Amino acid sequence: MTNSSSQKKSHNAHSAEHSDASLRIDNLIKNNNFDDGFDHWEVDDKGDPDNCKTVNGSAELKNQGTIAQQVEVASAAPYTLRFKSAGIGANLAEIVENGVVTQTANPQGGDFKLSFVTRESTASLQARFTGLNATPFYLNEILLFRDVPDLEERVRNGEFDFGGEGWTTQGTVRFYDGLCVAQNNAHVTQTIRDLVPGATYEFHCTTQPFSPFYFGEVYIRFDGPEGPSEQPIFAIREDERIYRHPLMVTRDTLTLVLVGSDVAFDSISIKRVSVG
The missing domain is CATH 2.60.120.260 (Galactose-binding domain-like)
Structure with missing residues (x-):
């Protein structure tokens, strides 16, 4: 050269x-x-x-x-x-x-x-x-x-720029082009730590269906005094691609669960919006 x-x-x-x-x-x-x-x-x-x-x-x-x-x-x-x-x-x-x-x-x-x-x-x-x-x-x-990490962001690799790093999968899941594509009711999970009990967080996510017969939902799972419990955040709707939902937490750790069939997830985020 x-x-x-x-x-x-x-x-x-x-x-x-x-x-x-x-x-x-x-x-x-x-x-x-x-x-x-x-x-x-x-x-x-x-x-x-x-x-x-x-x-x-x-x-x-x-x-x-x-x-x-x-x-x-x-x-x-x-x-x-x-x-x-x-x-x-x-x-x-x-x-x-x-x-x-x-x-x-x-x-x-x-x-x-x-x-x-x-x-x-x-x-x-x-x-x-x-x-x-x-x-x-x-x-x-x-x-x-x-890249400078966002200190308020609790989700790791939420843009899927690093494939499936930080995520655990069950079922048929592919990571490519900054997307997480779930098929056949596959589950993708991540343990979210260092939360402030009593504070309100905003959950953000974008989705993209890949077939007319898609399905998808997001929920959180946590351990309580009476055993594990689940709290739904949203189910994917046909006319909506961007989801924002308030999330009030009562514990410092929870598991975020993405579920989908022929659905891509992207831009997963959990950030605090109140001090509790």
Whole structure:
């Protein structure tokens, strides 16, 4: 690869707006919108400059043309790569740690998001993008940032960015594209701890049916003085995709249960809304 990054310009755009929130984040990618051409990027155009060029604030890659940027990161830490892309050809986005490709994706256009955890031996990584054939691959608004946990959030991996991590399954359950898909009355559970008894929490969830014969519900299970008991939160309705429900808790620990047949769950959240 040839390094087209010049030292003539100082680029201090280390922060960018998170597209899903009003909070500022620290973007590790410099010149993420290609305002300065390919400054800060390593370019491998396979001997033809037409394979890697910037057009109207986007990178255009084709015919195995590749751009990459090396950034410093923390080891064994969660990060998210996001960007916007266009092009229906064979496109490639990769994360390379210590010379080894650890994350691979084939974006097909639109908003792209990839969450991952760096290896324990990683001190820096490379974000690499390739247009694999003659159809141009366009990308811009590239973000790479360390995920900051929400201290008020009680659900772990509620966006399913890390597959089924933190969840226990019973039955046919698949995790992909940031979704938890339950089939044949499958159960997906997580133990929720560190709750404040007497406080009110808000439960949030989104759902997506996958067939005309879907079914789904969410409830909590907890141990009481007279034994285990269950409290329903909601049953999935045909005309509703987003659910918000108040949840007053009487114990510091409970089990959250998702049940479904041909239903996908996403954006699971339990946050305190009163001090109790």
